Every structure is written in structure tokens, then in C-alpha cells.
Amino acid sequence: MWSTTLWSSQVRAVHTETTSPLLNNTPSPVHVPLRKQLKDEAKKQKALGKKKKKNVNNQVVDGWELTVGIEIHAQLNTARKLFSPATTSFNDDPNSHVAYFDLATPGSQPLFQKETLIPALRAALALNCDIQNVSRFDRKHYFHWDQPSGYQITQYYEPFARDGRILLQARDGIAAEDGDGISVGIKQIQMEQDTAKTLAQPGDVHWIDFNRVGLPLIEIITLPDIHYPATAAALVRKIQALLNATDSCVLGMEAGGLRADVNVSVRRTDDPSTPLGQRTEIKNLSSFKAVEDAIIAERDRQISVLESGGKVESETRGWSIGSTETRRLRGKEGEVDYRYMPDPDLAPVIIDNDLVNHLRDGMGELPDAEIDELIQRFELTPKDALSLVTLDGGNRVEYFWNVVDLLARRFGPNATSPEYLSGYQLAANWILHELGRLTSGRSEDDAQDLGFTEDGQCDRVPAKHLVDILLYLHQRKINAKVAKELLWAVFRRRIPDEYATIETVLDEEQLWFDELNEDEYIKLALEAAEGQEEVVKQFINYKQFPQGKLMFLVGRMIRLGAEERIDPKEAEKVMKRVLEETLVPAIRN
Numbered sequence: 255m256w257s258t259t260l261w262s263s264q265v266r267a268v269h270t271e272t273t274s275p276l277l278n279n280t281p282s283p284v285h286v287p288l289r290k291q292l293k294d295e296a297k298k299q300k301a302l303g304k305k306k307k308k309n310v311n312n313q314v315v316d317g318w319e320l321t322v323g324i325e326i327h328a329q330l331n332t333a334r335k336l337f338s339p340a341t342t343s344f345n346d347d348p349n350s351h352v353a354y355f356d357l358a359t360p361g362s363q364p365l366f367q368k369e370t371l372i373p374a375l376r377a378a379l380a381l382n383c384d385i386q387n388v389s390r391f392d393r394k395h396y397f398h399w400d401q402p403s404g405y406q407i408t409q410y411y412e413p414f415a416r417d418g419r420i421l422l423q424a425r426d427g428i429a430a431e432d433g434d435g436i437s438v439g440i441k442q443i444q445m446e447q448d449t450a451k452t453l454a455q456p457g458d459v460h461w462i463d464f465n466r467v468g469l470p471l472i473e474i475i476t477l478p479d480i481h482y483p484a485t486a487a488a489l490v491r492k493i494q495a496l497l498n499a500t501d502s503c504v505l506g507m508e509a510g511g512l513r514a515d516v517n518v519s520v521r522r523t524d525d526p527s528t529p530l531g532q533r534t535e536i537k538n539l540s541s542f543k544a545v546e547d548a549i550i551a552e553r554d555r556q557i558s559v560l561e562s563g564g565k566v567e568s569e570t571r572g573w574s575i576g577s578t579e580t581r582r583l584r585g586k587e588g589e590v591d592y593r594y595m596p597d598p599d600l601a602p603v604i605i606d607n608d609l610v611n612h613l614r615d616g617m618g619e620l621p622d623a624e625i626d627e628l629i630q631r632f633e634l635t636p637k638d639a640l641s642l643v644t645l646d647g648g649n650r651v652e653y654f655w656n657v658v659d660l661l662a663r664r665f666g667p668n669a670t671s672p673e674y675l676s677g678y679q680l681a682a683n684w685i686l687h688e689l690g691r692l693t694s695g696r697s698e699d700d701a702q703d704l705g706f707t708e709d710g711q712c713d714r715v716p717a718k719h720l721v722d723i724l725l726y727l728h729q730r731k732i733n734a735k736v737a738k739e740l741l742w743a744v745f746r747r748r749i750p751d752e753y754a755t756i757e758t759v760l761d762e763e764q765l766w767f768d769e770l771n772e773d774e775y776i777k778l779a780l781e782a783a784e785g786q787e788e789v790v791k792q793f794i795n796y797k798q799f800p801q802g803k804l805m806f807l808v809g810r811m812i813r814l815g816a817e818e819r820i821d822p823k824e825a826e827k828v829m830k831r832v833l834e835e836t837l838v839p840a841i842r843n
């Protein structure tokens with residue numbers, strides 16, 4: 255009876271005259287993908303030749319204290335909607351996953367989908383919350399086309415999780431003013447329904463996609479514990495990483511699976527007894543940068559209002575990428591406007607301690623512990639370790655672990671001994687930087703996702719191919735240039751079928767590194783220095799070692815020799831030794 259394909263791939267047009275003052279999701283202008291917005295903005299800035307004030311230097315305004323509290327809405331990783339058996343979908347045909355209840359069809363009733371609790375509980379545990387054994391659902395009323403029933407079901411009076419905490423460390427990218435770290439309180443987490451998606455069209459037409467209506471969300475509400483814009487962005491980034499790591503939410507901000515509302519207030523620092531200032535709320539931010547930029551803009555706006563004798567109004571504001579100002583959307587609705595009431599159609603949610611303990615035991619390693627492990631085991635920099643864990647929603651680090659396993663197998667019984675450390679480091683470096691380069695693209699065609707899966711597979715660059723390339727490079731059987739070309743060939747699927755393995759490619763194309771032997775390097779160094787007495791003289795009694803001159807001579811070596819037989823690092827070493835032991839003494843005498 256519950257149809258999940260109520261409207262098959264149709265988009266209905268709705269004509270509107272007015273918009274509700276209470277609408278939650280303000281209709282967006284004609285939809286432009288985030289990636290394109292970011293690109294366009296970069297172009298615009300470039301064209302203007304504008305140098306923006308760096309955010310790093312803009313964390314504090316003398317005489318004022320900023321206070322921020324954040325509400326994060328995240329889509330739970332579940333198969334079904336919160337109160338209907340319609341399946342969840344991303345990017346499917348519009349209105350293809352809609353049950354009667356989702357449209358508030360008369361006679362339909364909510365059916366709580368219990369399994370949606372599992373990812374919600376995992377998220378709450380990762381944020382150190384107290385799970386409430388009893389919680390309830392309430393109705394929050396407002397009238398807008400994105401919510402057909404006229405109310406959103408949420409948890410207002412009794413949320414399922416309270417009193418959590420998240421620790422932010424310096425390596426998470428918090429403002430320098432916060433020092434080594436800061437703990438931000440989580441006031442509560444509640445489950446609630448998502449709204450339908452509105453796609454504004456030219457003219458007075460809005461398309462509505464009800465696939466999203468009723469999807470399960472959690473709203474994570476922090477205490478107003480944040481005082482610097484960069485720390486706010488770091489908090490959202492870290493919560494996203496935690497939600498990904500616990501599989502509570504699989505989509506990040508860029509994919510629209512996570513949205514943040516920031517609440518901003520300011521107060522003068524001269525009298526510490528003054529209460530917090532009046533907050534305004536900026537809704538629906540969809541990137542970490544937008545979080546930081548919008549807070550800075552709103553802080554500065556409030557300060558100038560107050561400095562000119564005005565009063566900050568309680569209001570809801572908006573922000574668009576690339577702007578320098580927030581804009582008023584509407585006065586902030588109060589609790590009275592929403593007419594909250596317990597939902598009489600839904601029973602209380604009872605959560606047993608056994609379930610909570612079971613989930614806590616099965617949580618696995620959280621990002622902080624994983625970053626510590628990467629730093630300790632492979633001596634990665636905190637920055638690289640953090641990037642590895644954060645990129646691709648945590649999928650890239652899974653790929654790294656797969657590569658580590660394969661490498662260890664190839665290194666043999668002593669795989670954990672220090673002599674192989676540089677091999678694992680090379681892998682981390684390549685997985686972060688060289689693989690990153692593949693998609694940041696030489697051409698538009700390359701600008702695509704590498705498509706890492708949750709279990710760390712990558713169809714475009716299979717781990718076994720990468721391991722072959724890295725091993726040959728590490729053993730100096732190929733040089734870096736060939737290694738990079740091979741990576742591109744793998745990525746672009748340019749390796750012909752008959753070349754089944756990397757080894758056959760190297761054989762067939764004669765790409766093995768046939769490095770010069772020591773005598774040949776020395777001969778080449780001497781040859782490169784011929785007729786360069788003036789340069790060689792710079793290496794006698796220098797104040798600062800003339801590295802530039804050394805590299806000039808190395809450059810000559812590479813041009814004179816067979817480039818594919820030279821390792822530039824080795825050439826540099828030999829050149830330096832030849833200068834010190836032969837060429838300089840010859841001039842001195």
C-alpha cells in the first residue's frame with residue numbers, strides 16, 4: 255500500500271506569490287552547483303586583482319569579544335526516511351521516492367523507522383553525549399511548500415542526546431588565539447525531518463523535489479563556547495570528519511549532506527560582567543570557508559551597528575559565497591510562532607542501555623586516534639595526517655591502509671623495521687599529493703572524482719598498481735618522472751590491455767631506470783663544470799652556501815647526460831662532492 259514511487263520522475267511546477275515568513279529553507283536562486291560557484295568567485299577575484307584581507311589576521315577586533323554557537327544539520331546514513339518506508343536517495347529522479355505520509359496525504363500516518371536511530375546514536379556517542387533512555391517527537395509548525403503537513407517533526411522538549419563535548423586541537427586548524435586546544439560543549443542532538451528541495455526557476459516558478467522531504471536528519475547544537483571564526487570552521491570540519499568516521503553520515507558539506515547555521519553575537523570586553531550580546535543567526539552555510547567568512551562579516555556588521563549607537567536586532571540572515579556582507583532574511587521567529595506541541599501520533603522513543611553499550615563497543619577508531627597513529631607510526635606531519643584522514647570523507651585514509659598492507663606484504667617479514675619507513679612515507683605523500691594532482695587536473699576532462707569507496711578501493715588507481723609503481727620508485731628501479739607518467743597512464747586508463755602489469759609496461763616501453771654508475775656520474779660532473787671557473791670560485795670562502803650555483807651545475811649535468819639515466823638527487827650529491835674534493839682544491843692551489 256505504501257507506494258515509494260508516487261510520482262515517477264516528474265517535476266511539478268508551483269506558482270507562488272508569497273513566501274512564508276517562517277520558512278526554514280529560503281528558496282535559493284536558480285540552482286548553481288557549489289563547485290561552479292567557487293570557480294566563478296575565484297575568477298571574479300582574479301579579474302578584480304583584489305587582495306582580500308587574510309582571515310588569519312582577522313580573528314580578533316580590539317575591544318570586542320565575539321561569541322558563536324553552531325547548529326549543524328546532517329543527513330543520517332540510512333536506507334529509509336524517518337517516518338515512512340520510502341527509500342533515501344541522492345541525485346535520483348525528482349519525486350521518485352515519496353510515500354503518502356511524506357506528502358501529508360489525508361489518512362496517512364507516521365511509521366517511525368527504528369533503524370534510523372543507529373547512525374544517530376553513533377554520532378551522539380562520537381560527540382560524547384549522554385544518551386537519553388526516553389525521548390519524544392514534537393511538531394514545529396510553519397507554513398511553506400517545502401513541508402506539506404504544515405509542521406516539521408523534531409525533538410524539541412526531550413531530545414535523544416544531551417551534554418556532549420568535542421575537543422579541538424591546534425592541528426584541527428583552530429585560531430592561534432585558542433592555543434593548544436579548546437573543548438566545545440554540545441548542548442543537545444535531536445532527530446528531525448528534512449524538508450523538500452526547492453529549485454527556483456526563472457520567472458515566478460519553483461520546482462519542488464519531495465525526495466528529500468522526511469529524510470532523517472540530526473541537528474547538533476553547540477553551546478556558545480566559540481570565540482574565533484577559524485575555530486568555528488574547524489569545529490564544523492571536525493564534526494563532519496567524526497560523522498564520516500562513524501558512518502553516521504556519508505555526505506559532506508560540498509555534497510549538501512551537512513548544513514550549518516551560525517549564531518553570532520558580540521560584546522565589549524571592558525566590562526566582563528555584561529551578559530552575552532543579542533545573537534543573530536545566519537542560516538544554511540554550505541562550506542567551511544563560508545562559516546568563517548560569514549562570521550567575520552556578521553561580527554563586523556554588529557560592531558559597527560553598536561559603535562554607531564544602534565541596536566542588534568534578533569533576526570535570521572543569509573550569506574552567499576564570495577560576498578562580504580550578510581543580508582537580512584527575516585526577523586527571528588520566536589518559540590511562540592512555532593507552536594511546538596508533542597506529536598500525538600508518535601510513541602516515545604525508548605533506548606535501552608544494552609544497545610548504547612553495544613554501539614559504543616563497536617565504534618572503531620575515531621579520527622583523533624587515527625591521526626595520532628599516523629604521526630607516530632609513519633612520522634607524518636600533523637597537517638598531512640589530518641588531510642589524509644579528512645579527505646574524501648575518510649575514504650582516502652582507508653585506501654592508504656590498503657596500500658600499507660600491500661606494501662608490507664611485499665616488504666616481507668621485516669616490513670615494520672625502520673628501513674622501510676621511507677617506503678610508507680612515500681606512499682602517504684603520493685596518496686595525498688600525486689593522487690590529488692590527478693583530479694585538480696591538467697584539463698577539464700581530468701577534473702573528476704577519484705571515486706574512493708568506503709572500504710578504500712579506487713577503481714581509477716587500483717592499490718596494486720600504485721604499490722607496483724611505488725615499490726619500483728622506492729627501490730630506484732624507475733625514476734620519479736617515469737613513476738608520475740605511469741600514474742597518469744593508470745588514471746587515464748591508457749595502459750593497453752596486453753600490458754597486464756606495470757612490469758610489462760616498463761619492459762615493453764623500456765622505462766626501467768638504468769642509472770649511471772658512480773664513475774659515470776663523476777665524469778659527467780667534471781664535464782658540466784668545464785669552462786665554469788667563475789661559478790666554481792663561488793664555492794671558495796662563501797658566506798652562505800651557494801645552493802643556487804650548485805643547482806646550476808646540476809642542471810648542466812642533466813642537460814649533458816642522458817636524462818632518463820640520472821637521478822637529480824644523486825647528481826646533486828656527486829656534484830657537491832666533486833666540487834669539494836676536486837674542483838675547489840684545484841683552483842686554490
Ligand SMILES: Nc1ncnc2c1ncn2[C@@H]1O[C@H](COP(=O)(O)OP(=O)(O)OP(=O)(O)O)[C@@H](O)[C@H]1O
Pocket residue numbers: 321322323324325475476477478479515517518519530531532533535
Ligand atoms: N548570545 C549568543 N551568542 C551566540 N550564540 C548564541 C547566543 N545564545 C545562544 N547561542 C547559540 O545559538 C544556538 C541556538 O540554537 P537552538 O537550536 O537552541 O535555537 P534556535 O536557533 O532558536 O532554533 P532553530 O533555529 O532550530 O529554530 C545555539 O548554538 C547556542 O549556543
Ligand SMILES: [Mg+2]
Pocket residue numbers: 325473475
Ligand atoms: Mg536549532
Ligand SMILES: [Mg+2]
Pocket residue numbers: 325515535
Ligand atoms: Mg537556529
